[in-house]
Amino acid sequence: MAKIPPFINAQLLQAALEEGLNFPRRTEGVQVQEFTAQCATSAGDNFLSDVFRVWVQFSRVGSTRNEDVSLIVKCMPDGGPRGSLIEQLDVFRKEIYMFRRVVPELSRLAGGEMFAARLFYATETPIRMLIFQDLKSLGYVMADRSTGGGLDINHCTVIMKKIAKFHAASMTMLYQADAGKMEELQSRFRYGHVNPSLKVEENVVLGILIAGLDTLIDCAEKYWTEMEPEVLQKLKTMRPRYADRVLECLYRKYTDGFRVLNHADLWSNNILFRYDSNKVPLDAVFVDYQLSFISSPGIDLNYSLMNCPTFEVREFQKDALLEVYYRQLVDSLKKLNYSSIPTVKDVQKEYKRMEYFGLVSAISILPIVTMDCVPDDLDVSFDALADERKAEQLRLFQYNGARYRKAITVVLERFHREGLLD
Numbered sequence: 442m443a444k445i446p447p448f449i450n451a452q453l454l455q456a457a458l459e460e461g462l463n464f465p466r467r468t469e470g471v472q473v474q475e476f477t478a479q480c481a482t483s484a485g486d487n488f489l490s491d492v493f494r495v496w497v498q499f500s501r502v503g504s505t506r507n508e509d510v511s512l513i514v515k516c517m518p519d520g521g522p523r524g525s526l527i528e529q530l531d532v533f534r535k536e537i538y539m540f541r542r543v544v545p546e547l548s549r550l551a552g553g554e555m556f557a558a559r560l561f562y563a564t565e566t567p568i569r570m571l572i573f574q575d576l577k578s579l580g581y582v583m584a585d586r587s588t589g590g591g592l593d594i595n596h597c598t599v600i601m602k603k604i605a606k607f608h609a610a611s612m613t614m615l616y617q618a619d620a621g622k623m624e625e626l627q628s629r630f631r632y633g634h635v636n637p638s639l640k641v642e643e644n645v646v647l648g649i650l651i652a653g654l655d656t657l658i659d660c661a662e663k664y665w666t667e668m669e670p671e672v673l674q675k676l677k678t679m680r681p682r683y684a685d686r687v688l689e690c691l692y693r694k695y696t697d698g699f700r701v702l703n704h705a706d707l708w709s710n711n712i713l714f715r716y717d718s719n720k721v722p723l724d725a726v727f728v729d730y731q732l733s734f735i736s737s738p739g740i741d742l743n744y745s746l747m748n749c750p751t752f753e754v755r756e757f758q759k760d761a762l763l764e765v766y767y768r769q770l771v772d773s774l775k776k777l778n779y780s781s782i783p784t785v786k787d788v789q790k791e792y793k794r795m796e797y798f799g800l801v802s803a804i805s806i807l808p809i810v811t812m813d814c815v816p817d818d819l820d821v822s823f824d825a826l827a828d829e830r831k832a833e834q835l836r837l838f839q840y841n842g843a844r845y846r847k848a849i850t851v852v853l854e855r856f857h858r859e860g861l862l863d
Contacts (some may be wrong), residue, residue: 445478445493448567449514454497457512457572461561470502481513488823489523489532489731491516494575511575512561519568523823526645529636532731533569538629539730540571543702547610550777554606555726581713581726590844591751591810592709594758596722600712600745601766603725604704608738609773611702615735616779626702626735633705633734637692647684653805654683656836657849664841667850675862676853690797691736698791699783703740705732708748708810738788739795742766747802748810752848763792800861803852808839811848 451473462468481494493514500507517533518524527533540560548554558573584592592600618626632638635646642648658676661668679686704711704727711729714722734740746759754762767788774782783791815821819838820831839845856862 445480446491446516449478449493449495451476453564453570453572454495454499454512456564457562458497458499458510461559461572461574464559464561468501472500472502474498474500474507478514489517489527491518494577511578513558513573513575515571515573517569517571522645526823527569529639529645530632530634530732531636533565533571535629535733536571536729536731537563539733540573543614543733544730546614547607547702550610550613551606551773552776554610555724556603556607556610557727557730576713576726576728580715581724582716584709584712584714584722591754592749593751594754594762596714596725597746597750597754597758597762598765599714599722599725600707600749601762602769603727604707604738604741604745605766605769606773607704607727608701608741609770609777609779612699612774613777613779615700615702630702630734632692633703633732633736633740635688635691637688641684644684647687650687650801650805651680651683652832652836653808654680656833656840657804660837660840665846665850667846669854669857672853672857672862675857679862686797687801690795690801691740695737695794698737698794699781699787700735701738701741702733702735703738704730705734705740705744707741707745708806712749737791737795739791739793740798742788742792743795743799744802744806747799747852748806752844752851755848756851763788796856796859796861800852800856803849807848807852808836808842808845811842811844812839813842813844 454476455471455473458471458473459468462471476495476497478493478495481492493516495512495514496509497512498507498509517527537560540557541563544557548556558576560571560573562570562572564570584596615623615626635644635650654676658673658680661673661676706729707727711727713726713728715724715726717723742763746755746762750758750762764785767783767785770788771782812821816838819835820828821835853862
């Protein structure tokens with residue numbers, strides 16, 4: 442667990458409050474009276490950043506009344522494996538742009554819908570940092586995934602509705618954008634998980650995805666009995682072209698269908714929920730807008746429907762959840778007076794168009810989601826992936842977990858029947 446860095450101090454917090462309390466108007470003369478800081482995430486919850494929760498008591502110039510606020514400080518390291526990946530994907534600048542320029546516009550279009558926390562402050566001194574309002578203070582918390590079993594149908598229904606509202610607002614934003622703004626949006630959001638301008642051998646994310654497929658093949662061959670030999674052989678045959686197929690799926694050009702701004706990293710750790718008194722989820726808010734890009738809505742749909750649900754919901758409720766998404770998308774677009782509303786077949790087509798990304802998610806993200814309770818001696822940080830021994834130890838633990846083996850066996854058999862492994 443990360444230690445509280447010395448740069449989280451009164452001077453930093455004063456700067457954040459003066460800029461963020463009434464952004465875009467500055468609030469001069471804020472005095473920090475006291476603060477306490479603690480780590481805000483557990484091991485494995487956040488891979489690119491170190492995240493801290495900071496309670497601040499402060500006063501304003503000319504006032505004798507003390508106020509308090511809870512903030513989230515997200516620190517992105519400059520060096521090491523995380524630093525190089527942050528640079529490759531431009532996640533720091535992209536996230537600032539999302540929170541300052543895009544998310545407020547989407548919220549306005551959606552009638553004040555809350556899609557994310559409010560950004561108070563961003564700086565690159567002494568390291569890259571983003572400081573947000575603490576969504577926990579607004580009643581939003583992470584769902585309990587201590588059992589590793591995934592989210593039930595109620596949670597997934599809330600997620601689908603929120604994705605649909607987000608997509609509908611983004612479609613309207615893109616439609617209303619003039620030529621200059623559209624050029625800027627397309628430039629800033631032309632890629633997400635993988636930077637296609639990099640050579641394959643230099644691409645950190647592609648290397649991680651390939652290592653995931655290698656581990657899956659190795660574990661299935663050495664330790665498993667449940668995978669069909671024909672499915673295993675398909676994975677081996679797919680291996681030499683895997684990187685090319687990932688890039689082709691994510692960035693191939695198409696002229697039909699419809700496009701949205703995808704969040705692109707919607708798994709359970711990046712979604713917070715607000716509950717009623719009976720612990721029934723009422724609303725969801727997304728965090729970590731650092732991989733967002735413009736593409737088919739099938740990106741968010743495949744990724745979330747693969748990585749968020751329980752086994753039963755994933756296998757037996759997918760079509761129902763796509764229907765939930767579609768109904769909310771239509772409702773939101775009608776309220777926005779959007780003219781070319783997609784049909785249910787259009788949504789199904791976009792889901793199928795990006796289904797290979799669902800396969801990629803099942804191979805590389807689902808092992809993290811379904812991971813059993815982590816032993817104390819196992820390093821689950823992103824930096825561990827740069828250490829060959831630690832990385833292999835972590836992947837073997839993730840891929841040999843009972844929940845993952847059950848899930849991936851059924852998923853791969855389904856993809857095999859659909860011809861996705863060919």
